[in-house]
Amino acid sequence: MHSSSRQPLESYPGIRLRIGHYIGGKTMLQQEGRNGPVYDPSIGQQIAQLDFAGVPEVQAAVQSAAAAFPAWSELPPPQRVRVLFRYRELLLRDQSRLAGLITREHGKTLADAGGELQRGLEVVEFACGIPHLLKGGYSDRVASGVDSWSLRQPLGVCLGITPFNFPAMVPMWMYPIAIACGNTFVLKPSEKDPSCPLRLAELFSEAGLPDGVLNVINGDQRTVEYLLGDERIAAVSFVGSTPVAEHIYAEAGRRGKRAQALGGAKNHLVVMPDADLARAVDALTGSAYGSAGERCMAISVAVAVGQAADPLVKALAVKARSLHIGPGTQPGVDMGPLVTASHRERVLSYIDLGLKEGAQLVVDGRECRVDGHAHGFYLGACLFDRVTPAMRIYREEIFGPVLVVVRVPDIDSAIALVNQHAYGNGAVIFTTSGNTANLFMRNVQAGMVGINVPIPVPMAFHSFGGWKRSLFGPLHIHGTDGVRFYTRLKTVSQRWPEASGQGPVSLGF
Ligand code: NAD
Numbered sequence: 001m002h003s004s005s006r007q008p009l010e011s012y013p014g015i016r017l018r019i020g021h022y023i024g025g026k027t028m029l030q031q032e033g034r035n036g037p038v039y040d041p042s043i044g045q046q047i048a049q050l051d052f053a054g055v056p057e058v059q060a061a062v063q064s065a066a067a068a069f070p071a072w073s074e075l076p077p078p079q080r081v082r083v084l085f086r087y088r089e090l091l092l093r094d095q096s097r098l099a100g101l102i103t104r105e106h107g108k109t110l111a112d113a114g115g116e117l118q119r120g121l122e123v124v125e126f127a128c129g130i131p132h133l134l135k136g137g138y139s140d141r142v143a144s145g146v147d148s149w150s151l152r153q154p155l156g157v158c159l160g161i162t163p164f165n166f167p168a169m170v171p172m173w174m175y176p177i178a179i180a181c182g183n184t185f186v187l188k189p190s191e192k193d194p195s196c197p198l199r200l201a202e203l204f205s206e207a208g209l210p211d212g213v214l215n216v217i218n219g220d221q222r223t224v225e226y227l228l229g230d231e232r233i234a235a236v237s238f239v240g241s242t243p244v245a246e247h248i249y250a251e252a253g254r255r256g257k258r259a260q261a262l263g264g265a266k267n268h269l270v271v272m273p274d275a276d277l278a279r280a281v282d283a284l285t286g287s288a289y290g291s292a293g294e295r296c297m298a299i300s301v302a303v304a305v306g307q308a309a310d311p312l313v314k315a316l317a318v319k320a321r322s323l324h325i326g327p328g329t330q331p332g333v334d335m336g337p338l339v340t341a342s343h344r345e346r347v348l349s350y351i352d353l354g355l356k357e358g359a360q361l362v363v364d365g366r367e368c369r370v371d372g373h374a375h376g377f378y379l380g381a382c383l384f385d386r387v388t389p390a391m392r393i394y395r396e397e398i399f400g401p402v403l404v405v406v407r408v409p410d411i412d413s414a415i416a417l418v419n420q421h422a423y424g425n426g427a428v429i430f431t432t433s434g435n436t437a438n439l440f441m442r443n444v445q446a447g448m449v450g451i452n453v454p455i456p457v458p459m460a461f462h463s464f465g466g467w468k469r470s471l472f473g474p475l476h477i478h479g480t481d482g483v484r485f486y487t488r489l490k491t492v493s494q495r496w497p498e499a500s501g502q503g504p505v506s507l508g509f
Contacts, residue, residue, distance in 0.1 A: 014199035025211030042327035044375030068212030105193035120172030152487035154182035164190035249472035265425035283454035347400030425466030
């Protein structure tokens with residue numbers, strides 16, 4: 001272990017009472033303008049104040065990225081990735097304290113925060129191979145004396161807008177690949193947990209990234225509108241809720257920017273009667289309630305097929321009641337608080353709604369209390385049985401520790417159920433039959449499929465993305481799709497005649 005990782009979090013440079021922006025390689029605070037609170041959800045108290053960028057800060061960040069682009073894009077890819085190799089070492093050095101920053105503002109357990117950093121680190125490692133990934137194709141002699149080849153060139157200034165639930169991993173899905181491809185980047189992280197992304201940018205500078213190549217601009221919806229209005233931004237990657245994803249995709253397209261916008265989810269896990277019940281129950285519990293259900297790949301619908309239903313609901317209820325809820329920093333805690341008081345209220349309103357809609361609340365987490373943390377944003381695990389596809393608690397994304405069970409008679413109706421849902425991020429089946437698994441995998445309409453794997457998040461060298469209203473745009477994020485998104489193709493045809501042409505001019509095609 002590196003010696004610096006033993007330093008306490010309190011003395012880590014990422015801890016700030018006032019949080020500003022990172023522009024041109026410098027951390028800066030605003031003299032005036034709007035701001036907002038940042039909370040520690042485990043105690044329910046404000047711990048910092050965040051500057052919300054106005055037009056001058058947005059312009060300064062985009063200007064700094066635009067000014068850095070010519071030199072950075074001209075640097076040969078093998079030299080660019082040397083900075084990424086050094087960055088990887090610094091991320092490893094600071095991993096536990098970066099995890100501390102995440103837990104402090106998001107609420108998830110330290111283990112979970114470390115896990116998301118690991119997934120982000122894997123994208124940095126993938127981006128270290130960019131010289132290979134940028135190789136184009138070459139065709140010798142496409143016509144007499146003519147050769148042709150393709151190359152991928154960077155786009156310019158790219159923008160990333162990211163959600164609260166993965167304050168490190170989701171930004172790292174974007175900027176390492178964009179920057180390795182030769183672009184410069186402006187990141188607008190979530191206003192709910194901004195400290196870790198800001199620190200990630202500072203560490204990239206420490207690794208040797210030239211000033212202006214990565215900028216972080218904090219703020220809310222208005223800041224995003226200012227950013228989208230800047231014509232120097234060539235491409236936008238967005239991850240967040242579906243209504244905002246749809247808006248950003250349309251707005252970016254209207255302004256002639258390349259865009260990819262990943263939205264919300266309602267991921268189903270189908271339990272067949274032949275499934276290993278104990279494994280399915282463990283998988284469901286971890287994926288539904290891990291990170292308090294605030295994961296885009298959380299399972300929020302259990303589809304119980306035939307006779308699987310009664311034993312499944314019984315075993316799930318036992319597990320849900322046994323979860324240990326408390327601050328994410330405390331050892332042994334399974335589930336931390338929700339991110340904000342207002343998000344907790346929203347999730348509570350869905351529990352009321354489910355009762356009104358006639359679903360059966362088998363486990364009620366509303367009375368959860370955590371000793372010594374009376375004001376934390378905690379909510380216990382909730383389990384609804386006998387939920388129907390017409391209910392809003394089935395159709396809408398709740399994004400909290402609420403699992404709903406829908407009972408269906410057979411695999412065909414299970415697949416039809418998943419396919420009729422508006423979202424198509426992930427879909428999972430638990431079965432011991434290869435035939436059933438294959439039928440499901442081939443026919444299910446979702447971008448990421450799990451077979452006896454509860455959270456089928458693709459590794460960095462594959463691409464991440466959903467179908468239907470979970471993704472707007474043709475390309476998934478990271479992996480080879482990420483390289484395609486952050487570059488544009490140029491195809492060259494070349495002839496070197498030995499002497500100047502003397503024949504008649506041809507107008508043929
Ligand atoms: P959100 O949509 O509220 O916010 C995401 C980002 O957009 C933030 O940076 C926010 O400041 C900005 N924003 C919010 N409203 C805006 C508006 N009207 N105009 C412009 N910008 C706006 O999402 P969230 O609550 O931070 O995150 C949770 C959501 O993200 C869930 O729906 C979850 O499913 C989704 N998510 C999806 C994926 C995926 O890969 N598909 C991954 C993580 C999270």
